[in-house]
Amino acid sequence: MNVFSLLALVAVTLLTAQSAAAQSKPGSAQVVRIGYQKYGTLVVLKASGALEKRLAGSGVEVRWIEFPAGPQLLEGLNVGSIDFGTTGEAPPIFAQAAGADLLYVGYEPPAPGGEAIVVPKGSALKSLSELKGKKIALNKGSNVHYLLVKLLEKSGLAYKDVELVFLPPADARAAFERGSVDAWVIWDPFLAAAEKQLGARVLADGKGVVSNHQFYLAARNFAQKNPEVIRQIIDELARSDDWSQKNLKATATLLSTQVGLEPAIVELAAQRFAYGVKPLSEAVIKEQQAIADSFTELKLLPKRIVVRDAVYQPKQ
Numbered sequence: 528m529n530v531f532s533l534l535a536l537v538a539v540t541l542l543t544a545q546s547a548a549a550q551s552k553p554g555s556a557q558v559v560r561i562g563y564q565k566y567g568t569l570v571v572l573k574a575s576g577a578l579e580k581r582l583a584g585s586g587v588e589v590r591w592i593e594f595p596a597g598p599q600l601l602e603g604l605n606v607g608s609i610d611f612g613t614t615g616e617a618p619p620i621f622a623q624a625a626g627a628d629l630l631y632v633g634y635e636p637p638a639p640g641g642e643a644i645v646v647p648k649g650s651a652l653k654s655l656s657e658l659k660g661k662k663i664a665l666n667k668g669s670n671v672h673y674l675l676v677k678l679l680e681k682s683g684l685a686y687k688d689v690e691l692v693f694l695p696p697a698d699a700r701a702a703f704e705r706g707s708v709d710a711w712v713i714w715d716p717f718l719a720a721a722e723k724q725l726g727a728r729v730l731a732d733g734k735g736v737v738s739n740h741q742f743y744l745a746a747r748n749f750a751q752k753n754p755e756v757i758r759q760i761i762d763e764l765a766r767s768d769d770w771s772q773k774n775l776k777a778t779a780t781l782l783s784t785q786v787g788l789e790p791a792i793v794e795l796a797a798q799r800f801a802y803g804v805k806p807l808s809e810a811v812i813k814e815q816q817a818i819a820d821s822f823t824e825l826k827l828l829p830k831r832i833v834v835r836d837a838v839y840q841p842k843q
Contacts (some may be wrong), residue, residue: 556753558588559760562600562612565593565786566714567741568635568800569613572767574781581763587756595695598622598668601744604629610749611760615642615670615714616740620819623837624828628747630839631807631815633761635741635768638801639733642671642714644678645703648726652709655682655731658689661709664702667693670739671712673818676825677736686825703727714739715796716788723792738814743804745839754841764804772802807838 559582563569572578579589594600597614598621604612605627622629644663646652652661655678665671679686692699692708696717703711704725713721721727733739743764750757771778779794786793815834822828 556587556610556749556756558590559611559749559753559756560590560592560609561760562592562594562603562609564596564600564613565716565788567613568764568768568771568802568804569743570782570785571771571778572764574785575767577767578760578763581759582756585755585759595697596666596669598666599695601627601629604744604746607746609746611743611745611757613741613743616738616742616815616818617668617670617673617822619742619744619837620815620822620832620834621668621828623832623834624819624822624830629744630747630750630837631742631834632745632750632757632839633743633764633804634807634811636801636803636805637738637740638799639735639737639739641718641733641796641799641801642674642712642737642739643718643729643732644671644675644710644712645718645721645727646710646730647703647706648728650709650728652730655679656684658682658710658730659684660688660690662690662692662707663710663712664692664694664699664708665712666695666699667691669714671714673821674733674737674739675712676821678731681731681736715799716782716786716793719792719795719799720788723789723795740811740814741801747837750839757839758841761804768802768804771797771800812838 563573573591582589592609594603597618600612600614601618601622603609605622619629665675676686694702699711702708745757775797776794778797779790782793783790812835819832819834823831
């Protein structure tokens with residue numbers, strides 16, 4: 528055997544050994560698949576590329592997968608298409624009730640102004656009580672689903688007093704524009720776009736009614752096997768949050784390229800976001816449980832759930 532053949536054999540042997548060593552680490556992630564929406568601060572992290580740089584040091588690749596809304600994103604998590612993602616308050620409740628094995632790994636502070644029920648600019652509707660018998664578009668099982676429940680309750684209307692039209696954001700906007708529905712319950716930046724582009728009028732937002740937390744969730748199996756990856760994601764989200772809060776105009780410019788909306792629209796949405804990711808507190812767990820119990824009472828869930836069962840507890 529000549530020297531070149533010997534070197535080649537050594538190289539192949541080393542590569543094989545390295546590959547076997549990597550595969551021998553039980554549960555070690557080579558790729559983390561992150562689900563995102565055109566919503567929230569996770570999109571800022573995606574645009575910055577900071578997470579890719581951070582995880583590259585651990586040999587972990589980041590793949591981003593877009594979803595139209597939270598319920599669809601968590602369905603992706605449930606079937607194994609993604610490992611991590613972000614949604615509002617209601618989607619993880621519906622997903623947990625449907626058997627999804629997920630974990631809450633963090634949340635953002637309240638952002639009640641980031642979701643609202645809007646009517647067309649020429650609408651005669653002036654109050655929530657006038658919604659009785661009207662058609663209202665919303666994404667089923669999303670954060671605005673709970674907002675609508677609470678707004679109806681506040682106005683003295685029953686859930687059955689309105690006609691719900693369940694549509695994802697793009698289809699709901701089309702229905703809203705052509706007058707097929709009387710109102711639309713929606714979140715930012717779609718809310719900001721409706722206000723700026725369509726002249727939509729806010730009938731009521733979440734202030735004083737709901738918290739509208741943004742939650743970060745992971746597949747239980749992934750989180751338990753890859754606690755360091757979860758820690759690094761949350762750490763980079765915290766850094767991204769801090770930068771975004773101090774640089775709203777730059778954040779809007781960055782988000783604009785990601786969500787395909789004008790910077791002025793995205794800046795309005797960014798002003799209503801909340802920044803400062805944290806582990807779930809007792810107060811937030813109780814709040815989520817109250818939301819789940821409300822949906823159970825309305826018979827919108829197949830069974831009662833215990834939110835605490837899905838809260839991530841990293842090993843110390």
